[in-house]
Amino acid sequence: MADATSGRRVPKHHGLSAKTLRRLEHASGRLASASVAVMEERLSWFARLPADQRASVLLITQAGAAGFVDWLRDAKEALSLTTEAFREAPAELSRWVSLRQAVGMVRLAIEVFEEQLPEFAANEAERAALIEGILRYGREIAFAAANSYAAAAEARGAWDARLEALVVDGIVRGDAEEAVLSRAAALGWDPAAPATALVGTPTSDDPPAVVFEVRSRAARVGRPVLLSVQGSRLVVVVAGPTDGSVKDREILAKLSVAFAEGPVVAGPTVPTLAEAHHSATEALSGLRAVVGWPGAPRPARSIDLLPERALSGDPEAERLLVEQIARPLEEAGPALLRTVETYLDSGGVLETCARTLFVHPNTVRYRLRKAAELTGRHAAESRDAWVLKVALTVGRLARARGLW
Known part of the structure; x- marks a missing residue:
């Protein structure tokens, strides 16, 4: 079939004549405007968008309408044409319209097209072909939008992961607080x-x-x-x-x-x-x-x-052992400190400790309880006994070095 105005051969696809395709092409702007008008009427959130964003939706819808005609002309390239037409638009939309809202707009646009397309058909066969075409095209549009939103989400996720790694690295290295805090706040951290x-x-x-x-x-x-x-x-x-x-x-x-x-x-x-x-x-x-x-x-x-930690050379651990254990025991008096040291040296045998100190075993028990209240460590517990022994040793070494 030849185009009457240019003599160019126009392939006939989807059971549509060249005349119908030309009419659709000329009416694409009107269809797009009608779709946006329905969006403003039925979508409360859409009406609240700024004018420039609504204008962007109109341009996107016009591109979709023009793409529909191209899609009808070349069914073999349908998916690539549709993806190309909407490759940039959803990326822009995703900044201020959610995927759910974008799908809602596509649905309304398809409804408008379904209502108005039959008037462009020359016969019943073309009418059925147009309805089938817009439904298939709408599906392609929805998939293209979903793919674009997914790509944008993946890009945001990758950026968030890099930003999060920077925050944690800053925490580990002790970087400037404000930089770490601002980045963490950007990730939603309080x-x-x-x-x-x-x-x-x-x-x-x-x-x-x-x-x-x-x-x-x-x-x-x-x-x-x-x-x-x-x-x-x-x-x-x-x-x-x-x-x-x-x-x-x-x-x-x-x-x-x-x-x-x-x-x-x-x-x-x-x-x-x-x-x-x-x-x-x-x-x-x-x-x-x-x-x-x-x-x-x-x-x-x-x-x-x-x-x-202290044995591996951590000065902070040494400091904590002195401040939390060695110093409180010494400041509590020589009797308490000597009781703990003697008890540890006796292998945790209460009676042996009491005999060495020439005191009653109950006195040893009382002093050990007092030491536990001061340090949080009870010499009768094996792990606590080890902590006390190391702490007292670290305390002596710190005093000998003049650090205490």
């Missing part, structure tokens, strides 16, 4: 929320799989997290208290399941994200030293690893 660093080994060499596992566990316990896979190390920052109620203390144990087999160490819970560097530093120090405690719980608290 900078005023308490934070706890949790470190261990990732479950696999595939960072996306590790991230998915951690986020799944965090969703189950209802806690926001920031995380980063740093080589063979996984660092997770958990929002909210983790050292109060039983439920709070269980949070870290449940999140530890997302780590590989092996030790997991949690730093202290700090009041805000601005102080999270302290928690991360303590946790990483504990992770380096936890090998010295084969029976360490999972997760182990960095505060419970003070002896191993």
